[in-house]
Amino acid sequence: MPEEPDGNVWGAHDADVTRRLAASFRGELLTPGDRGYGRTRRVFNGMIDRRPSVILRCSGVADVMQGVRVAREQEWPVSIRGGGHGVAGNAVCDGGLMLDLSGMKGMHVDPVRRMAQGQTGLLLGEFDHETQAFGLATTLGVVSLTGIAGLTLGGGLGWLNGKYGLACDNVLAADVVTADGEFLTADASENEDLYWALRGGGGNFGVVTALTYQLHPVTTVLAGGLTFPAEQAHDALRFYHQFASGAPDELSMGGSVSRDPEGHVTVSITACYCGPLDEGERVLSPLRGFGRPLGGEIVPLPYEALQCGADVSFPRGRQHYWKSSYLRDLTDEAIDVLLDFAATIPSPFTGIGLQQMTGVASRVDPRATAFAHRDRQYDFLILSQWEDPVDSDRNIEWTRRFFEAMSPHLKEAVYVNNLGDQEHDRVRAAYGVNYDQLAAVKARYDPENIFRLNHNIAPAVR
Ligand SMILES: Cc1cc2nc3c(=O)[nH]c(=O)nc-3n(C[C@H](O)[C@H](O)[C@H](O)COP(=O)(O)OP(=O)(O)OC[C@H]3O[C@@H](n4cnc5c(N)ncnc54)[C@H](O)[C@@H]3O)c2cc1C
Structure with missing residues (x-):
């Protein structure tokens, strides 16, 4: 039993x-x-x-x-x-x-109104596949095997965030089974408080069975990445910060640090320009001209191909331990700490991510949706992954020491979708200024906290 x-x-x-x-x-x-x-x-x-x-x-x-x-x-x-x-x-x-819900994969695209409704068992790649057939897309994440549901309900930071906002900013409606087993729809005119809370408040309010998104015309993008060797690592990160800080909305970027198979530190700068290609060529020329990259390219790519490009680095079933916070300024001091720790990364699969939040995503009023952390900033993520559970202590200990050393440079705020299962003390920081309002909505839709196996918002006491 x-x-x-x-x-x-x-x-x-x-x-x-x-x-x-x-x-x-x-x-x-x-x-x-x-x-x-x-x-x-x-x-x-x-x-x-x-x-x-x-x-x-x-x-x-x-x-x-x-x-x-x-x-x-x-x-x-x-x-x-x-x-x-x-x-x-x-x-x-x-x-x-x-x-x-992983078997619930129904989807309907309305190309005229540029909208799509998808059931919440869909993975990003499945969703993109349907919308791309009509030359349309919306912001999701950067690994196509991730689920649309958890990603969108927590925020959803991806390659189109600068131009079109986060995934949650594109949600027009949600179908929800509430704690009493009833069905309702939440949108801008019906159950507006729930509609607000679902866009960043995670899985706290009910079981979302379908999401309706606003779509945008996206077909070929100018995208890819360049990888730089250890001796250019500091300069590459500094360049990334300067270049990303002045980028137009059409350009969303990412930086990452890892070790190559020989153990040398490398820095990669990745980019996706989703506007007119000739303008993208002009905007991206400083990146293409920077330093002496080891390899990589930035080329016109079908959007769907870009969305699958990173999948191979994240197979299911590895051991994962993550630590994360937002980072506003990638200062020289922060870069020094980062590269010191990068030199001792214990697993060849581990990476340090600096995914950019920019443009439209950064300018939404922090209280307009439940997703509070609106700023031009990076989602700083130590993404530790390794294969053998025997190596867990070593990898976890390194991740914690690194995160502690970076802390003076980081915000308290953290992306809810990056939180680990031990980080209960950081849940308030994940919902930021919206926590109390979320607790009030929780009290209305789930007063007994039936849905508590999540980064939990306690129902406000009425
Ligand atoms: C390899 C990898 C790459 C990633 N890349 C990105 C990225 O580029 N951008 C980004 O923003 N995030 C990214 N993430 C983080 C991602 O947003 C979260 O892992 C998210 O929780 C995944 O959603 P899921 O549905 O696959 O997960 P699940 O584990 O199935 O769900 C996570 C939680 O979401 C809630 N939930 C899920 N489905 C529902 C539902 N139908 N109704 C109500 N609540 C629900 C539940 O609380 C559940 O515990 C990445 C994660 C991984 C592992």
């Missing part, structure tokens, strides 16, 4: 409820021992090893409503899985019920 974390034994009553649920459920219901259970409980981060008592592989909204109602009645903990890429692993619970 599986045990819940609070010690409740999954008893005969729960087994009976599960049997009845299975009889009326359209999707697949899995319990420990069932074929597919082991595979389904696994998420992107190989460190996460949790065993739900029941997994509901939902086939549609009706399944989700049923799952939420039963979990609520039985007081089972409930987790929500979209694409399963959340590094904290909140998509899967120990004991209780896991609502797995």
Whole structure:
């Protein structure tokens, strides 16, 4: 009999409820021992090893409503899985019920109104594939295997953020199954408080079954990256900061630091220009002319190809431990600390990311959506990944020491989608000035905190 974390034994009553649920459920219901259970409980981060008592592989909204109602009645903990890429692993619970939406991949593109509605089991690449057929796209993330749901509900920083804002800024409506198992739609004219909270407040307010996005004309972009050797690392990062700081909205950039297979530090500067190509050639010429890169190129690329370009560096199942905060100024002192630690990166798969938030994404009023951290800045991320769990202590310890040394240069604010499962003390900083308003919305839609397996906002006391 599986045990819940609070010690409740999954008893005969729960087994009976599960049997009845299975009889009326359209999707697949899995319990420990069932074929597919082991595979389904696994998420992107190989460190996460949790065993739900029941997994509901939902086939549609009706399944989700049923799952939420039963979990609520039985007081089972409930987790929500979209694409399963959340590094904290909140998509899967120990004991209780896991609502797995990954099979819900319906999508409709309206090319005339430039809108798309997608179910929340879609991955970014699947979404892009459908919209690109019409020469359209919206901001998502930069790895195509990530889920649209978790990414968008937390914010969604990607290659189009400078021109079109974050993923959440492009959400026009959301279909939601609330804590009482009811279905509603949230948009600018209906349930406006929920619509506001879903755009940055994470999975706190209900199970989102579909998202409707604003799309934009995007086909070929001028994109790619250049990689610089250790002796140019400092100058390359300084150049990146200066160049990125003056970039037009059409240009969104990223910087990253890693070690090559021989152990040498390298710096990569990546870019995506989503405006007219001839203007992009002009804008990007200083980057192309900078230093003596080891390799790489910036060329016209189909947007969909750009979106898949980084996938190979992030296979499922590796051990992941991340530390992150926003960084406003990439000063010489910050670069020195960064490069000192880069020289001792313990795993060849680890990278340090400086993904740029810029343009439209940076200018939205911090209170206009739940996503509070509007500034021209970098999402600074120490993305530690390694293969063998034996190496965990060494990698985690290095990541923590590095983050501590960088802290004087970092903001307190952090991107909610980068938080690990131990970082409860940073949840307020993740929601920033909007925390209290989010707590009020939480009190209205989920007063009993049914949806608490996330970077949790406690319902305001009324
Ligand atoms: C390799 C990699 C690359 C990434 N790149 C980017 C990037 O470029 N830009 C960026 O902004 N972020 C990026 N991220 C972070 C990403 O935004 C988060 O990992 C996000 O949580 C992934 O969403 P998911 O649906 O795949 O994850 P899941 O683990 O399935 O979900 C994460 C959480 O979101 C909530 N949730 C998920 N689905 C629903 C739903 N239907 N209803 C309600 N709540 C839900 C739940 O609380 C869940 O625990 C990246 C992550 C990885 C691992």
